[in-house]
Amino acid sequence: MSAANIFVTDTAVHVFADGACYEPDTGIVQGFVSKIAKMPHIQAVAAITGTPPIRMLVESIVGEKDYADFDECAARFGEDLRERVRKVPEYFDAGAFFVTIAGWSAKAGAPRAFVLNGCRDNGVDGFRPRPVKTWIQPHDAGTVGFKFDEERAEDCGLRLLEAQRRQRWSPIYSKCEFHAVGGFAEYTKLTQSEITTKVIHRWPDRIGEKINPFSKADEGRGTMAAPTSDVHAASPLDDPLPTSFRGPLKDREEMLFNNLGEMRADPAHRAALVVALED
Numbered sequence: 001m002s003a004a005n006i007f008v009t010d011t012a013v014h015v016f017a018d019g020a021c022y023e024p025d026t027g028i029v030q031g032f033v034s035k036i037a038k039m040p041h042i043q044a045v046a047a048i049t050g051t052p053p054i055r056m057l058v059e060s061i062v063g064e065k066d067y068a069d070f071d072e073c074a075a076r077f078g079e080d081l082r083e084r085v086r087k088v089p090e091y092f093d094a095g096a097f098f099v100t101i102a103g104w105s106a107k108a109g110a111p112r113a114f115v116l117n118g119c120r121d122n123g124v125d126g127f128r129p130r131p132v133k134t135w136i137q138p139h140d141a142g143t144v145g146f147k148f149d150e151e152r153a154e155d156c157g158l159r160l161l162e163a164q165r166r167q168r169w170s171p172i173y174s175k176c177e178f179h180a181v182g183g184f185a186e187y188t189k190l191t192q193s194e195i196t197t198k199v200i201h202r203w204p205d206r207i208g209e210k211i212n213p214f215s216k217a218d219e220g221r222g223t224m225a226a227p228t229s230d231v232h233a234a235s236p237l238d239d240p241l242p243t244s245f246r247g248p249l250k251d252r253e254e255m256l257f258n259n260l261g262e263m264r265a266d267p268a269h270r271a272a273l274v275v276a277l278e279d
Contacts, residue, residue, distance in 0.1 A: 002017070002018060002020065002035060002049040002050075002180060003016070003017055003018045003137065003138065003161055003164045004016075004017045004035060004048070004049045004100060004137050005017070005135065005136050005157065005160055005161070006047060006100050006113055006115075006132065006134070006135040007133075007134055007157075008102065008111050008112065008113050008132070008133045008134070009111070009150050010110065011110075011111070011191060012111055012150070012189055012190060012191045013045070013102040013103070013111045013113055013189070014148070014150070014153050014157060014187070014188075015036055015045060015047050015100075015102065015187070015188040015189075015190070016157035016158070016185065016186070016187055017034075017035040017047055017049075017185075017186050018035070018161060018165070018181045018185060018186070019032045019035065019182075019183035019184040019185075019186060019199075020181065020182035020183035020211060021033055021052065021183075022178075022180060022211070024171045024176070025176055026176065026210070027176060027178030027179065027210045027211065028209065029182065029205055029206065029207050029208065029209060029210070029211060031207060032183040032205075032207075034186055035047060035049060035055070036188045036197065037055060037058060037059050038188070038195055039059075039062050040195055042062070042068075042069050042070050042073055042103060043069070043070055043104040043190070043192070043195070044070045044073060044102065044104075044190070045101070045102055045103065045188055045190050045195060046059075046062075046101045046102075047099075047135075048098070048099050048100075049097065049098050049137065050097025050098055050118075051096070051097050054097040054099065054118070057081070057084055057085070058081070058099055060084075061077070061080050061081060061084055069106055070101075070103030070104055070105055070106070070112070071107050073101065073103070074101070074103075074105070074112065074114055077101060077129065078116050078128055079127065081099070081116070081127055082127040085118055096117060096118060096126075097117065097118050098115060098116075098117045099115070099116055099117070099118075100113060100114070100132070100135050101114060101129075102114075103190065104190065104192045111190065111191075111192075112131065113131070113132050113135070114129040114130060114131050114132065115130055115132050115135055116128060116130065134148070136160070138164055138167070138169045138180075138181075143160065143163055143164065146160055146163075153189070154187055157185075157187055157200070158185055158187075158200055158201055161185045161201075162213075164181045165179065165181040165203070165211070165213045166213045167179070168180075178210060178211070179210065179211040179212065180211065181211070182203050182205040182211040182213075183202075183205055184201065184202045184203065185199065185203075186198070186199055186200070187200045204217040204218055
């Protein structure tokens with residue numbers, strides 16, 4: 001599962017993602033690409049993971065629908081994406097995707113973000129946008145205590161990516177488990193007037209090979225600090241999380257959403273995600 005981590009603060013949105021594309025049944029790297037789409041005309045960015053065509057689809061919708069601003073995008077995008085996916089289902093039958101769109105809300109006078117997914121047969125309306133303040137994907141017990149420090153944003157985000165890189169994950173649409181975070185670490189910051197992005201780290205991964213975070217060539221940055229109780233309390237997942245995301249979502253117990261839109265999973269199998277929701 002590719003990495004896409006989003007943190008919304010009072011004045012900015014911080015997005016961290018890796019750049020590896022891989023074969024879902026083997027984990028063999030197929031290429032490297034940015035997973036963060038920039039949309040400066042509506043002061044927004046999108047972190048996109050999952051089946052490869054989804055990024056092109058997201059950018060196409062944002063361009064063609066001519067949203068006036070981020071707020072209009074937030075209100076309409078879920079249904080617009082659902083409509084477009086229905087027209088080309090052959091591109092999305094193989095798997096699932098997550099789209100997190102963050103931007104500057106003129107209505108709120110502050111940054112905002114929402115997440116939606118297009119997972120098939122999981123018992124929920126996957127195209128319903130859910131507001132988030134924190135989105136960590138992939139997620140397991142090793143990252144449940146992560147606390148984002150805006151004063152040290154770059155280093156903090158890279159430490160999280162390194163922790164995710166060291167774990168083995170199962171893509172939602174695959175039963176295989178492998179290291180899936182690699183290529184390069186990209187950091188994008190959005191404020192009211194600017195969108196900046198840069199590569200903050202490169203890993204020695206190669207096309208045609210599996211990601212190996214323990215190779216001699218890999219420049220690790222160590223493990224994360226010990227969990228902090230305040231971050232754990234912000235998670236809607238009440239029980240301990242598994243050590244990895246095992247099995248495709250469509251074959252797991254269905255994920256349940258309460259009336260606030262909080263993401264909860266059947267206690268038998270916890271989802272590998274953390275969502276800290278808007279009040």
